[in-house]
Amino acid sequence: MKNVNNITDQELIHLYANGEENGLKVLLERYKSKIYTSIYMRVKDEFIAEDIFQETFIKVINTxxxxxxxxxxxxxxxxxxxAYNMVIDYFRKEKRSPTVINNEGYDIFEVMDFADEDAERKLVKKQIDVDLKKLIQLLPDDQKEVLIMRHFCDMSFKDIAEITDVSINTALGRMRYALSNLRRLIEEHNLSFQFN
Known part of the structure; x- marks a missing residue:
């Protein structure tokens, strides 16, 4: 197999479909944090998220x-x-809606890879992440979902619109409201997110 960074998703799928197990392994490594985060942000429970993540990949493999x-x-x-459909199925089976995440849950900021930073800068960054995470959890679910998919999963508005089953304009509007509400919450909580 050539350098995995140069292989497209489509090529990896063809490799896997033709018996090369590493094809799926590379795809999983490439996207697991984004997929897991998208599940976790809906179910707010790391064990349920892991189960749904595994079920999602079983379906991917079978397909x-x-x-x-x-x-x-x-x-x-x-x-x-x-994954989104699996989450919906889960909640239909459970006949309940998602609960608000507590501070003990999975940290979405762990999926971000930070460059080498000195110890003080790392501590400041960690506190900012904690504060920002708390504020994001105060947003309405539809705004929170778009914000996370866009900024933490690096998804396009077209993809977000497809996954959430809304128009691109609705997805853009939700993002605009999320950022506006986040700014308001930052001011209300007298927080500063700037480094020196």
């Missing part, structure tokens, strides 16, 4: 192995859509 994958060039949105 690819059976030749049913046809989302050329759109692997991540396709998997996140599967």
């Amino acid at each position: 690819i192995k059976s030749g049913g994958y046809n989302e050329e060039g759109k692997f991540l949105p396709w998997v996140i859509r599967i």
Whole structure:
């Protein structure tokens, strides 16, 4: 296999479909944090999120192995859509809605990779992450979802609109409201998110 960074998602899927197990392994490594985060932000429980994550990849494996994958060039949105449907199925079975995350849960900021920083800067960054996470949790669910998908999962508004089943304008509007509300919350809590 050539350098995995140079292999497209589509090539990896073809490799996996043709028996090369590393194809799926590379795809999983490439996207696992984004997919897991998208699940976790809906269920707010790391054990449930891990179960749904595993079920999602079982479905992905079965679909690819059976030749049913046809989302050329759109692997991540396709998997996140599967995960989203699995979350909906979970809540239908449980007949309950998601609860607000507590401070003991999975930290979405752990999926971000920070460059080498001195100890003080790391401590400041960690406190900012904690404060920002608390404020994000105060946003309405639809705004929180778009904000996380856009900034922490690096998704396009087109993909966000597809996954959340709304128009692109609605997704953009939710993002605008999320940022506006986040600014207001930062001011209300007298927080500063600037480094010296």
